[in-house]
Amino acid sequence: MTSLEIGKRYVALCKEGKFDECINALFAKDAVSVEAAAPPGQERTAKGIEAIHGKGKWWADNHTVHRAEVIGPYPHDDRFAVRFVFDITHKPSGTRITMDEVGLFTVKNDKIVREEFFYMPG
């Protein structure tokens, strides 16, 4: 599959809220996920599909999602970008914010091997 096809599946599964299914179907076992900045008490980089599932679980446990937009993909060779605009409340603090990010995904052998998130430091 091309990065465009992988990107379309990624966006479709995210829009349906099927995040675990998305990771299982599209990510390589040794995929790496890198944040622009470390979330409180966490590392910037998660290595391996289990760690990426762990990030997703932490995120779901700690945020209420009021509105989610997942826009793209924007392909370029073996990579694609996705825009995320999430209106969320951080459960522990009760703070409601709009999360506005660009994700950059690298594809190798039909799997996502790297995801990198671009955003203004909070």
Place this chain on the structure above:
Amino acid sequence: MTSLEIGKRYVALCKEGKFDECINALFAKDAVSVEAAAPPGQERTAKGIEAIHGKGKWWADNHTVHRAEVIGPYPHDDRFAVRFVFDITHKPSGTRITMDEVGLFTVKNDKIVREEFFYMPG
């Protein structure tokens, strides 16, 4: 300067329509610009600041801009992303389209050394 600072200047100059000034101030002499797909009759890759000015001139000569949004920057280490949403008419064909892209910029020694544009093939 950090990639965040360079990115802020890039976005500010683009919003003011100062594209040539932006290239002169922020790009390395040997910067490289890569499109997701080759524009008709052109290469995907432009090498060097003169070639990048040339792309800008070709673009300005061939498009009427009705509305332009330049959003960002979205930093991540030595790179930043920018979103572009341009409502344009391609002068030769008279076709009006919305151009929706993500630009990815790589910074080295306080200059942009690489720009890559991500978008759906037209």
